[in-house]
Amino acid sequence: MSKQILRINMADLSYKYEKVPKKWSKWAGRGLTSTIVAEEVEPTCHPLGPNNKLVIAPGWVSGTPAAPSSGRTSFGGKSPLTGGIKESNSGGLSSQKIAKLGLAAIIIEGTPKDEKWYTLFLNKDGVKFESADDILGKGMYQVDEIFWKKYPNEPAIIGIGPVGEKKLSNAGISINDPENKPGRYAARGGLGAVMGARGVKALIVDDTDGPGVDIADMDLFKAGRKKLTDAIMSHDLTKPGGGLNLYGTNVLMNIVNEAGGLPTRNFSAGQFEGAAKISGEMIAEMVEKRGGGMTGHGCHPGCVIKCSNIYPDEEGNDFVSCVEYESAWAFGANCGIDDLDYVAKMIRECNDLGLDTIEAGNTVAVYMDGGALEFGDKEGALSLFDEIRKMSPLGRILGQGVEATAKAFGVHRVPTVKGQSMPAYEPRAIKGIGVTYATTPMGADHTAGYTIAPEIAGVSGKVDPLTDEGKADLSLTFQAATAFIDSTGYCLFIAFPILDIETGFAGMVESVAGVMGLKADDVDAIAMGKEVLKIEREFNTRAGFTSADDRLPEFMRYEKLPPHDVVWTMPDEDLDKVYSWID
Amino acid sequence: MPNINVTLYGDIASYGAGKHIAIMDLDLPDDAVIDTLLQEISLPSTERGYLFVNAVLFDAPGLYASKDELLQNGDHIGIFSIRHMWPYQYRDGIHMSEALQIAMEESGAMKNTYRDINQP
Numbered sequence: 012m013s014k015q016i017l018r019i020n021m022a023d024l025s026y027k028y029e030k031v032p033k034k035w036s037k038w039a040g041r042g043l044t045s046t047i048v049a050e051e052v053e054p055t056c057h058p059l060g061p062n063n064k065l066v067i068a069p070g071w072v073s074g075t076p077a078a079p080s081s082g083r084t085s086f087g088g089k090s091p092l093t094g095g096i097k098e099s100n101s102g103g104l105s106s107q108k109i110a111k112l113g114l115a116a117i118i119i120e121g122t123p124k125d126e127k128w129y130t131l132f133l134n135k136d137g138v139k140f141e142s143a144d145d146i147l148g149k150g151m152y153q154v155d156e157i158f159w160k161k162y163p164n165e166p167a168i169i170g171i172g173p174v175g176e177k178k179l180s181n182a183g184i185s186i187n188d189p190e191n192k193p194g195r196y197a198a199r200g201g202l203g204a205v206m207g208a209r210g211v212k213a214l215i216v217d218d219t220d221g222p223g224v225d226i227a228d229m230d231l232f233k234a235g236r237k238k239l240t241d242a243i244m245s246h247d248l249t250k251p252g253g254g255l256n257l258y259g260t261n262v263l264m265n266i267v268n269e270a271g272g273l274p275t276r277n278f279s280a281g282q283f284e285g286a287a288k289i290s291g292e293m294i295a296e297m298v299e300k301r302g303g304g305m306t307g308h309g310c311h312p313g314c315v316i317k318c319s320n321i322y323p324d325e326e327g328n329d330f331v332s333c334v335e336y337e338s339a340w341a342f343g344a345n346c347g348i349d350d351l352d353y354v355a356k357m358i359r360e361c362n363d364l365g366l367d368t369i370e371a372g373n374t375v376a377v378y379m380d381g382g383a384l385e386f387g388d389k390e391g392a393l394s395l396f397d398e399i400r401k402m403s404p405l406g407r408i409l410g411q412g413v414e415a416t417a418k419a420f421g422v423h424r425v426p427t428v429k430g431q432s433m434p435a436y437e438p439r440a441i442k443g444i445g446v447t448y449a450t451t452p453m454g455a456d457h458t459a460g461y462t463i464a465p466e467i468a469g470v471s472g473k474v475d476p477l478t479d480e481g482k483a484d485l486s487l488t489f490q491a492a493t494a495f496i497d498s499t500g501y502c503l504f505i506a507f508p509i510l511d512i513e514t515g516f517a518g519m520v521e522s523v524a525g526v527m528g529l530k531a532d533d534v535d536a537i538a539m540g541k542e543v544l545k546i547e548r549e550f551n552t553r554a555g556f557t558s559a560d561d562r563l564p565e566f567m568r569y570e571k572l573p574p575h576d577v578v579w580t581m582p583d584e585d586l587d588k589v590y591s592w593i594d
Numbered sequence: 595m596p597n598i599n600v601t602l603y604g605d606i607a608s609y610g611a612g613k614h615i616a617i618m619d620l621d622l623p624d625d626a627v628i629d630t631l632l633q634e635i636s637l638p639s640t641e642r643g644y645l646f647v648n649a650v651l652f653d654a655p656g657l658y659a660s661k662d663e664l665l666q667n668g669d670h671i672g673i674f675s676i677r678h679m680w681p682y683q684y685r686d687g688i689h690m691s692e693a694l695q696i697a698m699e700e701s702g703a704m705k706n707t708y709r710d711i712n713q714p
Contacts, residue, residue: 246706247655247707247709248707252677253679254677254678257677258678262677265615266603266644266678269644270651270688270689271649271688272688287601292604292607292615293614295614296613440689441687441688442686443683447683457684462681462704507681510682510704510705
């Protein structure tokens with residue numbers, strides 16, 4: 012059975028299945044969500060108005076048998092945070108279940124005429140529109156629990172918390188994890204507000220007896236799957252007992268701190284004296300000491316890397332998943348807080364309310380920088396989530412993210428690009444990531460530029476890590492490679508083994524080609540990734556973006572970052588080279 | 595006699611009587627180099643991953659560019675296990691020692707690990 016597009020119209024509460032148009036048939040995941048958004052959403056529309064859409068798509072290999080770590084879902088729309096195109100990618104249960112229902116994508120459009128809220132229940136028989144009155148205002152922990160009680164087949168739950176209901180710009184989209192907790196998020200860019208603007212509180216996906224995913228060339232798929240699995244399972248970082256499995260993404264906290272690149276106290280320093288206390292190593296100690304929680308947790312079925320964790324409370328009960336590096340940094344170093352229990356509490360608040368932890372942590376830090384709270388005041392920081400939950404005027408400002416909060420409190424040190432705040436890597440100390448922050452169509456995003464093998468990137472032996480030279484070309488190649496991986500359904504962390512192990516890269520390409528019915532040689536990852544970037548870039552241009560938007564914030568050019576006392580030095584004309592092939 | 599502050603991260607913390615993190619102050623001979631430090635704490639060089647001296651990267655997993663670097667009184671050394679990751683895109687442009695720059699130019703700066711991945 013060919014894949015279909017499910018189009019849900021909230022204006023008249025109808026739905027229809029459409030054949031995938033030929034022009035879209037080569038895309039999946041991010042490639043497909045960005046293509047549909049670019050074709051169907053007017054770039055100048057208001058992100059919360061009736062003309063924006065929420066597009067959801069699994070990757071090429073999602074839902075196929077035993078493709079390793081392949082449970083990523085792509086969410087797309089026009090971002091209320093950036094005003095540009097947004098693709099946000101998440102683990103959890105949704106990708107494989109949507110794919111197994113034979114769907115290439117779900118498009119949610121329109122706004123209910125009755126201004127009521129709905130839950131959409133999707134299974135092999137179609138879509139049921141149910142009133143969401145009974146779950147309005149509830150946090151995602153409760154929402155997930157309610158729906159697994161109501162629907163015994165343990166469906167995927169794609170939902171928004173109270174922040175999404177109020178259509179605030181830092182609202183993310185929650186996806187339940189294998190334990191039915193709201194630990195996985197398509198967090199960045201405010202797509203939860205776009206879902207809220209459609210009047211949808213939750214989309215429940217039950218794949219029972221679905222048709223499954225067609226694989227055009229099973230032999231090629233299996234050969235690729237084996238190569239990629241072997242590479243993941245043998246690489247130091249991704250194998251069982253490897254860095255990611257032992258300490259999760261928070262394995263980076265101490266390293267980046269030792270390098271002087273850990274943004275601290277709202278990007279005013281590059282080292283935090285309390286970094287070790289909020290690191291992945293400390294999480295491992297807490298899990299062992301408290302006898303609860305776990306490291307090596309998988310965020311979706313079939314993940315072989317298992318970099319997630321469940322953090323235990325003081326009594327050893329499972330408290331929150333997941334304390335990622337970026338989340339621990341956002342509420343930790345960036346707010347001057349060195350107490351992992353408080354960091355975990357704030358992450359849980361985000362999971363429940365439906366907030367992006369990176370934007371929320373940066374927002375608290377900017378609020379502190381404005382003098383409203385001392386850096387390091389963990390009780391004060393935690394209490395801010397009560398304001399958001401109450402939807403007090405202060406809570407509504409904080410729920411809008413960093414730029415709104417900076418304006419409200421007179422802060423000039425605003426670590427954003429295109430309205431989206433930076434993650435846990437200081438671009439003054441780590442120059443390469445600064446180029447990607449500045450130029451990606453997504454706004455400051457650490458996942459927008461993953462490394463690809465030098466020979467694929469065409470830069471083997473030419474990279475000088477200490478100079479600005481060549482970083483524009485490199486960033487473009489990284490961004491293209493990432494756009495391709497985001498389209499596969501594979502987790503971005505396969506980037507490590509496919510960079511270092513040649514057969515791993517071949518395995519990724521062959522498994523994708525096997526599903527699509529192409530020859531492996533016909534799948535050009537970088538060229539396809541560049542096509543996706545072009546689509547996204549052109550959307551932003553039509554929305555009014557110019558090269559002036561591809562800049563890091565001004566303060567980074569004149570405020571020296573200790574301990575290296577460095578400023579951002581990349582010339583604007585070099586940044587403009589990244590997309591000169593389009594512009 | 596230089597006094598050196600050392601932090602060991604990951605399973606190599608056991609060489610400093612820790613589980614996941616060990617912090618210690620050591621007095622080393624006047625002409626001590628990084629290799630002297632590794633011998634003092636009995637840390638095999640094959641178990642040493644990223645190594646920093648005062649926020650400057652001096653070595654990477656599988657490379658041995660730092661072993662002859664002289665240590666100074668008051669230096670802080672951070673050493674990570676071989677399992678610690680640091681993706682290239684998150685270290686592109688950081689401060690590195692001259693010896694490591696040369697080693698990376700020869701070995702390929704963009705790798706995530708410099709160990710022979712076929713070795714256990």
